[in-house]
Amino acid sequence: MIEASTFLRRALFADAVFSGVAALGFTFGASAFGALFSLPEVLLREAGLFLIAYTALVGWLAARASVPRALVLLVVIGNAAWTIGSIALLLSGAVSPNVAGVLMVVAQAIATGVFAELQYVGLRKSGSVVAA
Numbered sequence: 001m002i003e004a005s006t007f008l009r010r011a012l013f014a015d016a017v018f019s020g021v022a023a024l025g026f027t028f029g030a031s032a033f034g035a036l037f038s039l040p041e042v043l044l045r046e047a048g049l050f051l052i053a054y055t056a057l058v059g060w061l062a063a064r065a066s067v068p069r070a071l072v073l074l075v076v077i078g079n080a081a082w083t084i085g086s087i088a089l090l091l092s093g094a095v096s097p098n099v100a101g102v103l104m105v106v107a108q109a110i111a112t113g114v115f116a117e118l119q120y121v122g123l124r125k126s127g128s129v130v131a132a
Contacts, residue, residue, distance in 0.1 A: 001066040002129055008072065008122025012062035015079070015115040016055050022108070023051035037101030054078075072123050079116035083109045 004012075026033060026048030034041035058075060061067050086109035089095060090102060097105065 002069045002072075002123075003127030004061075004065060004067045004072075005122055005125040005127065007125050008067075008119065009062050009064075011115065011118035011122045012058050012072075012075070015075075015119065016059035016062055018111060018115070019051045019058060020055040023048050023055050027052065037104050038098040039095055039101050039105075043095070067126075069123070069126075069129075072119065076116050076119045076123065079112050079119065083113040083116065086112070 026044045028048070030041045030045035030048060033039070033044050057071075061072060061075065086105050090097070090105055095101075
């Protein structure tokens, strides 16, 4: 366990808010967003369901004064992987989103990449190891 810096906690909290909004939107509005972005409804709903659990984890981490370093690092790596995966999805041809869909996927990939960077910086700013 490490003492979480205020910077790290805020970065995690912002990620939880962003992911929570996306989770609710994609889970309960998959049909509407699928039509709006020309993306598969099932892809959006499954992403939303995953984000519900992810939001709970990141929100839990944000609320703690001390956090498991490895778990925060897993969140950072997961965010970086989500960013790369989002761009890879567009380049793969597996989906055919319209312009709004491409912009949405790129925007959320950028936001997720920014969260990865902020959380990594916050992790580096965090304090020493604390007793569990």
